[in-house]
Amino acid sequence: MDHVGPVERIVRNVLITLVLIFFMFPIVWIVLMSFQTNEQVLRIPPSPFFEPTLVNYTALITGKLRTAAGSLDIAFMSNLWNSVILSVSSVALSLVLGVPAAYAFARYKFRFSEDIAFTLLSFKFAPPLLVLLPLTLYFQAIGLANTYIGLIWVYQLITLPLILWIVRGYFEDISPDIEGAYRIAGHSWGRTFRKIAIPLAMPGIAAAALLSFIFAWNNFVFALVLASADKQPVTVGALAFVTASGIQYGQIAAAIVLSITPTLALALFAQRYLVEGLSLGAVKG
Numbered sequence: 001m002d003h004v005g006p007v008e009r010i011v012r013n014v015l016i017t018l019v020l021i022f023f024m025f026p027i028v029w030i031v032l033m034s035f036q037t038n039e040q041v042l043r044i045p046p047s048p049f050f051e052p053t054l055v056n057y058t059a060l061i062t063g064k065l066r067t068a069a070g071s072l073d074i075a076f077m078s079n080l081w082n083s084v085i086l087s088v089s090s091v092a093l094s095l096v097l098g099v100p101a102a103y104a105f106a107r108y109k110f111r112f113s114e115d116i117a118f119t120l121l122s123f124k125f126a127p128p129l130l131v132l133l134p135l136t137l138y139f140q141a142i143g144l145a146n147t148y149i150g151l152i153w154v155y156q157l158i159t160l161p162l163i164l165w166i167v168r169g170y171f172e173d174i175s176p177d178i179e180g181a182y183r184i185a186g187h188s189w190g191r192t193f194r195k196i197a198i199p200l201a202m203p204g205i206a207a208a209a210l211l212s213f214i215f216a217w218n219n220f221v222f223a224l225v226l227a228s229a230d231k232q233p234v235t236v237g238a239l240a241f242v243t244a245s246g247i248q249y250g251q252i253a254a255a256i257v258l259s260i261t262p263t264l265a266l267a268l269f270a271q272r273y274l275v276e277g278l279s280l281g282a283v284k285g
Helices: 006-033 038-042 055-062 076-107 113-125 129-142 148-173 176-184 189-200 202-217 221-226 234-241 249-279
Strands: 064-067 070-073
Touching: 006 249, 038 249, 055 064, 055 076, 055 249, 076 113, 076 148, 076 189, 076 202, 076 234, 076 249, 113 148, 129 148, 129 221, 148 202, 148 221, 176 189, 189 202, 202 249, 221 234, 234 249
Parallel strands: none
Antiparallel strands: 064 070
């Protein structure tokens, strides 16, 4: 029974509201900025009351940015499509490579297994600048510079370690006896992996894929150095809004809203399946 008194309940609700306002205010303010002109954004004092306009979104969609210095061509929608290609392809490749590897690390103990796993994880935390110069020279030598394949390959430094380590933990929590019983029934290792291990670890696989997608989507340094304008994602394409006539705050805000929409939609979509999978319970060894 909840014996919280009315005063405690009011205080708790007020504190929760203050926390929500603190964390949601920047997002709400960016959304409001996206419907304002640069003059409205820069006015002092700022005001939440204004006449909304769709000129920022129109500029992004049509690719025509009008500034005090004239009209500029921007490729935001192309950058957005590049982000989708790079992020989805990188996560898909990491799942194909990382899920079987995670299962192998969880089920089979071999020499240097922990060292190999830790080395792969260290790639995620290594500074990008540490590998940018050799990667640039290497890619130029083999013809992968400024290609989707080259960028997707480099993105494995971001996505593969996350998927490997998160999914490995879920496989370790699955009792080997379940798989053993299925194998005794005459099924092969491959069928056991597909029919038993993967479904039981699906919440972890989904969480790892979602987290990897977000990290890949937000990557900036690799795409800035290894890709030209026609291959760059939105994180790099946003630099186009810093023009000779100043920073286009309204367009930047609209670009942020459009760029976070896919990841937000994916998170909301995947949350349903994550909660559904976790609510079924986990089998512990």
